[in-house]
Amino acid sequence: MMNSADKQVRVYRAADSPKGVLDGESVAVLGYGHLGRTAALNLRDSGAKVRIGNREDEYARQARAEGFEVVPIAAAAADDVVFVLLPDEVIPAVFGGEIAPALKPGSAIAFGSGYSLAFGLIHPPEAVDVLLVAPRMAGSSARARYVAGQGFWACIGVEADRSGRAQQRMLGLAAGLGVLRAGAIQMSAKMEATLDLFVEQTFGAVLGTAIMTAFEVARDDGIPAEALVLEMYRSGEMEAVFQAFRETGFFRSAEDHGPTAVFGGITRTMAMDRGAMTESFREILRDIKSGGFAQRFQEEAGNGYPMLEFARAMMHGYSPISTAEDRLRRLTSSNAGSSGGPSAELSDPMAHQASIESTQRVAAGRGSSPSISSEPRTPWAARLIRAPGRAWTVWKHAPAGTPWKYKLVCAGVHLKALLRLAPVKYDFGGRVVLVTGAASGIGRATAEAFARAGAKVALTSRDMKQLEAIAEQLRSTGVKVSTHHLDVTDRGEAFAVIDTVAKEFGRLDILVNNAGIGQCLRLEDLQWEDTRKIVDTNLMGIIHCIQAALPIMKQQGSGQIINVSSTAGHKGIPFLSVYCATKFAVRGLTESLRMELHKEGIELISVCPGTTDTNFFRRAITNGKGWYLKSPWTHGPDGVAERILHASARHKREVVLTPEGKMMVIINKFAPRLIDFMTLKVAAKE
Numbered sequence: 001m002m003n004s005a006d007k008q009v010r011v012y013r014a015a016d017s018p019k020g021v022l023d024g025e026s027v028a029v030l031g032y033g034h035l036g037r038t039a040a041l042n043l044r045d046s047g048a049k050v051r052i053g054n055r056e057d058e059y060a061r062q063a064r065a066e067g068f069e070v071v072p073i074a075a076a077a078a079d080d081v082v083f084v085l086l087p088d089e090v091i092p093a094v095f096g097g098e099i100a101p102a103l104k105p106g107s108a109i110a111f112g113s114g115y116s117l118a119f120g121l122i123h124p125p126e127a128v129d130v131l132l133v134a135p136r137m138a139g140s141s142a143r144a145r146y147v148a149g150q151g152f153w154a155c156i157g158v159e160a161d162r163s164g165r166a167q168q169r170m171l172g173l174a175a176g177l178g179v180l181r182a183g184a185i186q187m188s189a190k191m192e193a194t195l196d197l198f199v200e201q202t203f204g205a206v207l208g209t210a211i212m213t214a215f216e217v218a219r220d221d222g223i224p225a226e227a228l229v230l231e232m233y234r235s236g237e238m239e240a241v242f243q244a245f246r247e248t249g250f251f252r253s254a255e256d257h258g259p260t261a262v263f264g265g266i267t268r269t270m271a272m273d274r275g276a277m278t279e280s281f282r283e284i285l286r287d288i289k290s291g292g293f294a295q296r297f298q299e300e301a302g303n304g305y306p307m308l309e310f311a312r313a314m315m316h317g318y319s320p321i322s323t324a325e326d327r328l329r330r331l332t333s334s335n336a337g338s339s340g341g342p343s344a345e346l347s348d349p350m351a352h353q354a355s356i357e358s359t360q361r362v363a364a365g366r367g368s369s370p371s372i373s374s375e376p377r378t379p380w381a382a383r384l385i386r387a388p389g390r391a392w393t394v395w396k397h398a399p400a401g402t403p404w405k406y407k408l409v410c411a412g413v414h415l416k417a418l419l420r421l422a423p424v425k426y427d428f429g430g431r432v433v434l435v436t437g438a439a440s441g442i443g444r445a446t447a448e449a450f451a452r453a454g455a456k457v458a459l460t461s462r463d464m465k466q467l468e469a470i471a472e473q474l475r476s477t478g479v480k481v482s483t484h485h486l487d488v489t490d491r492g493e494a495f496a497v498i499d500t501v502a503k504e505f506g507r508l509d510i511l512v513n514n515a516g517i518g519q520c521l522r523l524e525d526l527q528w529e530d531t532r533k534i535v536d537t538n539l540m541g542i543i544h545c546i547q548a549a550l551p552i553m554k555q556q557g558s559g560q561i562i563n564v565s566s567t568a569g570h571k572g573i574p575f576l577s578v579y580c581a582t583k584f585a586v587r588g589l590t591e592s593l594r595m596e597l598h599k600e601g602i603e604l605i606s607v608c609p610g611t612t613d614t615n616f617f618r619r620a621i622t623n624g625k626g627w628y629l630k631s632p633w634t635h636g637p638d639g640v641a642e643r644i645l646h647a648s649a650r651h652k653r654e655v656v657l658t659p660e661g662k663m664m665v666i667i668n669k670f671a672p673r674l675i676d677f678m679t680l681k682v683a684a685k686e
């Protein structure tokens with residue numbers, strides 16, 4: 001058997017362009033999408049007589065506006081050369097009914113992708129030439145290169161020569177497209193389709209997985225999320241690497257990166273489990289070649305693209321990577337400093353200081369509010385029209401096995417979220433905020449959100465290294481930050497740290513009691529020391545911090561204490577017994593103190609998040625016998641932080657954060673057995 005190295009690869013260049021081969025032949029381009037439009041424009045600019053076959057839609061209107069004659073697909077298919085540039089999975093549905101019957105004997109049909117030919121999804125008539133002209137560049141870039149006088153690569157081939165002119169027609173089409181200015185590699189439709197799918201599904205999938213995994217691992221270890229997206233692709237360094245692969249060569253360009261990168265990259269590459277990857281790639285290749293993938297993709301299309309919709313819902317829904325990209329964009333946008341946020345200090349330190357001082361004067365008064373402003377959002381009517389579609393998508397794509405009642409609640413909740421009023425910007429300028437457990441998750445996001453809103457923040461946790469990394473990042477944007485080691489179970493340390501913060505900043509306005517640990521196992525499996533640890537952290541820790549902060553706040557005559565409880569502080573959850581007990585207790589403590597401290601001008605707020613995408617469940621005590629909650633709806637820590645700022649600015653008493661959580665609280669009041677049943681459904685053994 002020959003391997004690929006033994007096979008001769010034929011490459012066509014500009015010198016192979018036939019002269020005037022498409023002269024006198026009518027050319028039809030079927031489909032006016034990205035590639036169809038580029039092909040039509042390039043062919044027309046190269047002198048070919050082109051018309052478009054398309055159904056009556058906005059693409060047809062665009063083609064007419066760009067000067068093309070547009071006719072139904074069946075009419076266009078009667079031209080001399082018919083170039084099919086419809087989506088892969090659509091071709092089989094259209095071919096038998098509209099294209100094949102119209103093809104003239106002696107004409108040529110060309111495909112922009114080998115997919116439908118390769119997997120036997122269509123069978124062109126015996127009397128026509130069958131060609132492959134498959135560009136290796138997206139439509140808009142291919143057009144731009146053509147206009148600039150450059151070419152772009154393509155895979156080309158003759159599948160059937162019935163006229164004796166198939167090769168010349170193929171080269172004429174490739175030349176007219178602009179392909180031969182760069183080069184075209186000869187290939188069969190089967191080979192082209194296999195190559196295309198194989199690289200998308202192996203190299204593409206591994207690259208995507210590598211980005212997501214590296215992001216998660218490094219972020220969990222405290223590397224800023226923004227820095228990660230910058231390092232991996234936002235800086236453009238990676239593009240330069242791929243450009244070097246192209247220009248210098250994959251191995252040969254490695255020297256450009258310096259000895260550290262070469263040593264690290266090569267040694268780590270050698271240590272990767274390539275055996276498992278090779279086996280999985282072989283399996284993917286077998287599946288593609290056997291037509292298994294094509295069959296599944298055709299079923300997907302036949303069923304209305306459920307997986308594609310699911311993927312799109314994921315792509316456009318919450319993700320820590322997209323959140324980091326947005327934050328980076330905000331930080332680097334030209335008006336990043338205009339909202340009174342941290343970078344205002346950098347652009348105009350005097351004005352910023354004046355604004356802080358004026359806010360401080362206002363803030364010093366009892367019960368004064370941080371200022372709130374809102375920014376414009378998509379018009380309400382537009383959101384109203386889009387809302388049912390979005391809610392339907394959420395309903396449809398809840399993970400398999402999700403009880404319908406949960407799906408109903410969640411879809412309704414997202415509907416409500418869509419209709420929410422404009423997002424609010426807060427100004428906590430000059431306020432001093434202390435956050436416990438600020439090294440990760442909700443605590444970190446809350447500290448960062450207060451900092452963005454102009455507050456001075458004291459970050460506390462047991463992980464000083466991580467705190468320093470966060471503080472450094474915040475300082476670089478002009479925020480005043482201090483870091484303190486604090487194990488909240490240590491009463492003495494709590495008093496010392498809170499006293500230091502008050503002295504350093506001159507006051508303490510907001511105490512966020514966030515530090516907490518979870519449990520995910522049966523009560524009988526929970527060790528005594530672990531039980532104490534949960535109670536000491538989640539309940540006693542809060543009591544220590546409040547007792548330390550009260551004298552300072554009382555002396556100021558104002559203060560706000562925000563205690564992070566949980567929806568599990570409203571509704572008992574199986575396998576979270578002691579955790580739930582502490583979170584119920586936190587709510588009780590908050591409620592009592594709210595009344596007790598009312599006259600002193602000190603506000604108490606309890607915040608009850610639902611399942612949030614943090615390290616919480618990974619760090620929870622499980623003793624190796626873990627249970628976990630398969631909660632279908634997870635929220636980001638940034639969203640929780642935003643609601644904490646909202647609760648603080650609006651002087652709320654208690655906020656139950658997620659709509660699912662709110663629903664759970666309500667149902668628990670009126671139909672406790674129903675909610676017990678539903679909760680048990682989402683608890684599972686690891």
Ligand SMILES: NC(=O)c1ccc[n+]([C@@H]2O[C@H](COP(=O)([O-])OP(=O)(O)OC[C@H]3O[C@@H](n4cnc5c(N)ncnc54)[C@H](OP(=O)(O)O)[C@@H]3O)[C@@H](O)[C@H]2O)c1
Pocket residue numbers: 436437438439440441442443461462463486487488489514515516517518537541564565566567608609610611612613614615616617619
């Ligand atoms: N994630 C959820 O689904 C969820 C849902 C509802 C409520 N909550 C609550 O939200 C709060 C934050 O949790 P998270 O989701 O952000 O989890 P996380 O990422 O694990 O953060 C927990 C934080 O608590 C700190 N902490 C733990 N023990 C401590 C101690 N003895 N002294 C000082 N700090 C301590 C940890 O800091 P160090 O280990 O670095 O000191 C860590 O920064 C917790 O109170 C949790 O109960 C979470």
